[in-house]
Amino acid sequence: MSDLMIAFRDPQTAIDCVKAIRRPNGPVCPYCARAKAYTLSRKNMHRCAECRRNFSVTVGTIFEDTKLPLRIWFGAIWLITNHPKGIASTTLAKDLGITQKSAWFVLHRLRHAARTRSFNRPMTGNVEVDETYIGGKGDQPS
Numbered sequence: 001m002s003d004l005m006i007a008f009r010d011p012q013t014a015i016d017c018v019k020a021i022r023r024p025n026g027p028v029c030p031y032c033a034r035a036k037a038y039t040l041s042r043k044n045m046h047r048c049a050e051c052r053r054n055f056s057v058t059v060g061t062i063f064e065d066t067k068l069p070l071r072i073w074f075g076a077i078w079l080i081t082n083h084p085k086g087i088a089s090t091t092l093a094k095d096l097g098i099t100q101k102s103a104w105f106v107l108h109r110l111r112h113a114a115r116t117r118s119f120n121r122p123m124t125g126n127v128e129v130d131e132t133y134i135g136g137k138g139d140q141p142s
């Protein structure tokens with residue numbers, strides 16, 4: 001876990017990792033699927049040449065619209081896959097150094113992703129979140 005946190009200490013490393021997995025051939029518009037996009041001066045943002053909408057690599061993923069750093073998400077996925085019988089949001093919060101409310105949100109989103117099988121491309125060959133029960137007994141937001 002600490003290796004993971006060190007490896008992704010620089011937020012750009014985590015973003016580059018998601019880019020390499022999702023869009024190895026460059027940005028593709030998540031709205032119209034066109035592969036022609038301009039890179040904007042705002043870091044990690046692109047504008048579609050067709051529909052003109054702006055997007056980042058996390059649009060359309062479980063990481064979209066969250067203020068949590070990607071390394072926290074990666075850490076959560078790692079912890080969840082290492083607790084096959086489930087992990088409570090309180091434990092996740094403690095282990096990741098985030099609030100229980102944030103941990104509950106992360107679990108909720110990861111559960112949704114597992115249920116809808118939106119993990120169509122695992123982060124590594126060993127991650128199988130859809131085979132794991134995410135969450136603990138009586139796990140509720142506070």
Ligand SMILES: [Zn+2]
Nearest residue numbers: 029032048051
């Ligand atoms: Zn587009």
